[in-house]
Amino acid sequence: xxxxxxxxxxxxxxxxxxxxxxxxxxxxxxxxxxxxxxxxxxxxxxxxxxxxxxxxxxxxxxxxxxxxxxxxxxxxxxxxxxxxxxxxxxxxxxxxxxxxxxxxxxxxxxxxxxxxxxxxxxxxxxxxxxxxxxxxxxxxxxxxxxxxxxxxxxxxxxxxxxxxxx
Numbered sequence: 795x796x797x798x799x800x801x802x803x804x805x806x807x808x809x810x811x812x813x814x815x816x817x818x819x820x821x822x823x824x825x826x827x828x829x830x831x832x833x834x835x836x837x838x839x840x841x842x843x844x845x846x847x848x849x850x851x852x853x854x855x856x857x858x859x860x861x862x863x864x865x866x867x868x869x870x871x872x873x874x875x876x877x878x879x880x881x882x883x884x885x886x887x888x889x890x891x892x893x894x895x896x897x898x899x900x901x902x903x904x905x906x907x908x909x910x911x912x913x914x915x916x917x918x919x920x921x922x923x924x925x926x927x928x929x930x931x932x933x934x935x936x937x938x939x940x941x942x943x944x945x946x947x948x949x950x951x952x953x954x955x956x957x958x959x960x
Contacts, residue, residue: 809838905933
């Protein structure tokens, strides 16, 4: 998995990387390696880490990478569930990225707390156009916070927040 991060950083033409359904990536430091490669990449535009057991260290590494990566437009991190423990870093990454246009963080059990962090990030995003956060157990308060932030995001054109216990 470490080699993946090196390859992401070293490949000058790589624009899309689909690694979905590889749950061992989160267990062996692969997510952190990929995040390091992402931070150094100038061309990667789409990264799919759906069902990769990201974990808290991986989520924190992705947050740091997204603040320095200027090319990533699409990120898929659904579902990585409560074991991710890194729901807040993924949410904060939305605000830290200048290029992220689409985030699919569905079915990650964000809950009300994670929804509040995400709402603050969405409200300050200058690039987000599409947000998928369905089935995150946000509850009424979480969805209300998210909806309130949608109005503050001038670029957001689509938000899927269904199945959140409202």
